Structure formats: C-alpha cells, structure tokens
Amino acid sequence: MRPMLDNSDERRYNITITYFAENCKSFHKFSRRRKMKLPYKNQIPVAGHRGAAKYYPENTLIGFEAAIALGCDMVENDVHMTKDGELVLMHDHTVNRTTNGTGAVCDLTLDEIKSLDAGCKKDARFAGTRVPTLREFMELFRDQPDMLFNIELKDYPDMIGERAYESARKTIAMMDEYGITERSVVNTWNGVLNEWIADTYGERVRIHAYAPQELMGKNQTRDMYDYAYCVCMWKNGEKPAARSAYDAAKARGVETWAYYGVDTPELYEESLANGAELFTTNDPKWAIEFLRNKGLHD
Secondary structure (H helix, E strand, O other): OOOOOOHHHHHHHHHHHHHHHHHHHHHHHHHHHHHOOOOOOOOOOEEEEOOOOOOOOOOOHHHHHHHHHHOOOEEEEEEEEOOOOOEEEOOOOEOOOOOOOOOEHHHOOHHHHHOOOOOOOOOHHHOOOOOOEHHHHHHHOOOOOOOEEEEEEOOOHHHHOOHHHHHHHHHHHHHHHOOOHHHEEEEOOOHHHHHHHHHHHHHHOEEEEEEOHHHHOOOOOOOHHHOEEEEEEOOOOOOOOOHHHHHHHHHOOOEEEEEOOOOOHHHHHHHHHHOOOEEEEOOHHHHHHHHHHOOOOO
C-alpha cells in the first residue's frame, strides 16, 4: 500500500518514481541492443562502401567481389525499385552519374536499366559492367556466411509516396528469404521511413540512422535513439564528429560508426579517440591495413 505523504513528500515520491521508470526504459533499450549485437569478427570492423568504390564501379558485382577478397567484415549497398517493381542496386535517384543512360530509376524498367553500362564511367576497362539486381547481389553472397550487410533503402516516401514502403517491404522480404536479416542493418537517410520500419518490424530489423537527427529530414516524430541500432556520426563526410556526439549515442546503447569520402590516418586516429566502433570506407584495402597495424583488425 502506498504511504500517506504531505505535499513535499508527494512531489519527491513522484519524481523518484518517474526517474526509476525512465531509467528502467533506458536499461531495457540498452539490454535489447546488446542482445541484437552483430557477430563481429574484428575489434573494429570495416564495411566496404558500395563494394570497393575506390577501385571498382560502385554497387556492382565486381566491386562486391573485391570487397570479399580484401577482407571486409561488411558490405554496404543502395537499393532502388524500378518502374516494374524490381529491386536494383543504384546509389543516386537517377542513373545519370554512374551509367551511360539518363532518367530516374523509378521511371525505368528492369530491362531498360539492364541495358545500361555501369562501368564505363569509372574506367574503360570496366565497360560492359551491368547494374545488378538485389537478388544477384544476394546470390553472390550465398556462400559467405560470415559477411555482414548494410542495406540502404534509397526510395523515400516524400519522393515516391507509398511505393517507398513497397520497396522497403520487398527488400526486407528478400533479406529474410536469403537468411541475412540477422546479420544486417537497414539504413536510410529518411527518418519517417526509419520510424515505419521500427513500427512494422520491431526489434528483428536493426536500423542504421544518422547523427545529427536533422539530417534525416522533416516530419520525424520520434527520437532516433529510441529505435536505432547504430548511427553514422556524420559531420560532413570530411571531419570527425565531436566526442560529445559519440558520448551521447553511446550513453543510449547505440553503436557509433564513421564514414569519410577520403580516408586519412588523422581522420581515423581522431575518430577512434572519439569512440568510432566501425568504419565504412571506399578504400577497404587501406582501412584494413591501417587498423591491422594498430592491432584492431586481422
């Protein structure tokens, strides 16, 4: 039975109960994330960004094959849905930058995208390289049971409406089909889509978010630390985020990852000092060698 209290004691009682409840929620989230932890093989894992984008055409099978050969712990890709509902790997919303074609991915059919050259703009020796489907990507990694995945969803509700959710559903369904969901994160720069994924799939899908949260657009209704498994500590892709930003994420039990357009020893040293737990990189050969020399990667 609750004791009889005067007004001042009543206030202290309510504050104590509220504090206890909030800390219980935080502890639950922290414990849940510990149970969700990916099976890393190295102290500081390395993720190949769009494969091995420094050396090979991005988001192509040849690039992902290189990431395997170089010893990446994880690979990151980008998924769009075509006009006819097929899932393909493409970073940009159009095919203009990385292929010899033009147009938005969502306005092109799979056959139209498959007719494009995804290698010639990287280097003439890659001419004839095709845009892969997500299924072709999955097949490539079928015999890589230790590989981890960062699957980035590039279709956003504020751009293509309900089709963005269809694209996300199809992507996660294929992850389930190939049995990789338990060793993956799902990544999007769109906070509204992240919230939908959290509400739809609960704890079984790990969500990769971005800090600071404003980067993920308007109309967000939740604190990203309530649902995120990890965050990319994004300042501008050129400089490390502040130590205080890393500390804030870690205090919520969220893993802190880092990415830079061009890697340097100085960036990695500062990021490690601030608390980086994984590096996503265009140059996995360099990153792995750097971390190996520090005893942080095999």
